[in-house]
Amino acid sequence: MLAGCQAAPAERADTLIDLATIQSGPRVQADELNGAIQRDPRNTALLARRATLRLAAGQPRAALADAARALGIDDTDGSLYFLQARAYRALGQLNEALAAARQAADHGFRGPELPLLVGETHLAARNYSAALDNLDRTLRLDPDQPAALFYKGLAYAATADTSTAVQYLQDALARDPREPEILHQLAFLLNAWRIPADAARYAALGMKLDTASGQLRYDYGRQLELQGRPDSAFWYYRRALFLDTTVYRADYRLGLAAAKTRQPAAVVAHMARALRRNPRLPQARALLAEALEAQNRLPEALTQYRLLVAENPGNPHWTFKAWKMGDATLPDSLRRHSRPLLRRPPRTTGLEPLAPVNVLKPSSAQ
Incomplete structure (x- = not known):
């Protein structure tokens, strides 16, 4: 993220930088x-x-x-x-x-750094109208402020106005052509907009400027997947995670691929990490629950099915799975559908004969 309230970063060499230094x-x-x-x-x-x-x-x-x-x-x-x-x-x-x-x-x-800071803070709080107002105020004071253009692009992207977002990000890039974060956001949006060829150009340039960016590796991998080259894409996803374990979208894409090839262990590993970062990823929790069930990790699967019920109230499929899985994790004696075992009655040697009944005779007094 561009640092608001600071000058544009200096140009950086194409080398791996020691952040500690x-x-x-x-x-x-x-x-x-x-x-x-x-x-x-x-x-x-x-x-x-x-x-x-x-x-x-x-x-x-x-x-x-x-x-x-x-x-x-x-x-x-x-x-x-x-x-x-x-x-x-x-x-x-x-x-x-x-x-x-x-x-x-x-x-x-x-000074322009004050409304820039306020605009970026409102953006972080998802108050997009206030963010745009303050970023416009920044640009009136400093029309060439790349950070303000960048944040305006992010604000429009958050409100689903992708074309305007790309325009502002390109304007920011024109003023600061060596900022990897701008290149990442452009590549990410263009991939989402299904324009992978343009996304590839921005991601490739970003990777040259920042050799340690996991996000840019993900962006480049995503355009490869969109262009029908999944094996190469998966290599970049794994590289992204090697560089930065917080790139949850790479875990998500690898988890989807593992589900298609029926690799439940890989699905669990990738989807569990992805969901820790973003619990609303489409299909992720369902695939995780089913993979845990396939591995016979029933208590963990039950936890995921119950979360699916909470996220999808009234869904009969997940309700049934949670009910069934909850029953399956109990011992036989505590299952809701269990019935007492039918026991054969003890054997007998036979019925004893009835004792003879005395027939009453009318008395002489009657």
């Missing part, structure tokens, strides 16, 4: 400020600088602490509220980020 730079620089801050603990500029470096080093909690400390010294500086908003956004605390951004505006902070 990249993060060590700002982290070391932040630590080098510790002594200066100890000597001058009320210097908000030093605290803000350390907070900014800690954000760059992937330490948002430490950055938030520095921002709060600086605001405790000077609560009239809008840039400190903006820094606080960035830290909250990095932590995924969207409401707090928006509140801090409002404080930044109220205290005179201006």
